[in-house]
Amino acid sequence: MNRKRWPPPDYPLVEGEHMMTDSWSVRLPAQFCRRIEDGALVLWRPGVTAWTVVHGSGGRPLSDRLQRVKQIASTERFEEDEYRDGGLTYYRYRLRDANEDGDIDALYVFAFTETQHIQLAIYFDGPDDEVLARRIATGLIYTGPAEALESTITSYG
Numbered sequence: 001m002n003r004k005r006w007p008p009p010d011y012p013l014v015e016g017e018h019m020m021t022d023s024w025s026v027r028l029p030a031q032f033c034r035r036i037e038d039g040a041l042v043l044w045r046p047g048v049t050a051w052t053v054v055h056g057s058g059g060r061p062l063s064d065r066l067q068r069v070k071q072i073a074s075t076e077r078f079e080e081d082e083y084r085d086g087g088l089t090y091y092r093y094r095l096r097d098a099n100e101d102g103d104i105d106a107l108y109v110f111a112f113t114e115t116q117h118i119q120l121a122i123y124f125d126g127p128d129d130e131v132l133a134r135r136i137a138t139g140l141i142y143t144g145p146a147e148a149l150e151s152t153i154t155s156y157g
Helices: 062-072 127-137 152-156
Strands: 013-019 024-037 040-045 048-056 078-085 088-099 102-112 116-124 140-142
Touching: 024 048, 024 127, 048 127, 062 088, 062 102, 062 116, 102 127, 102 140, 116 127
Parallel strands: none
Antiparallel strands: 013 024, 024 040, 024 140, 040 048, 048 116, 078 088, 088 102, 102 116
């Protein structure tokens, strides 16, 4: 996107803590445009585009869904990381994707609850944009029912 034409007309601007769905918010480190495309919430600004989709559990346990995400993730992924924080299980990795304009860097982030998970594919142009992408990735907030969060007692007890 041409940085001189920012922000584009006819798209809502969002910033700060932004409610993405009934169950998920994100802390945005800057002002982003918002649109829905192909069933996904898209947040973008010059240098960074984040595609967001929420998936239900389909009755499958969190561990099975996490394993499935790992199985279908690109074999070209790198900087892979899995951790737990605040009752959520996170899985993320970097990828060098290709599109019609050439290669593009991406950060893929998944945050799991017992009943659903959110997937973000955050594409970025350069090192400064990667900083914004990582801030989005760490800015996810689960706002749904507490019973959907993983219990520390059952996980570690």
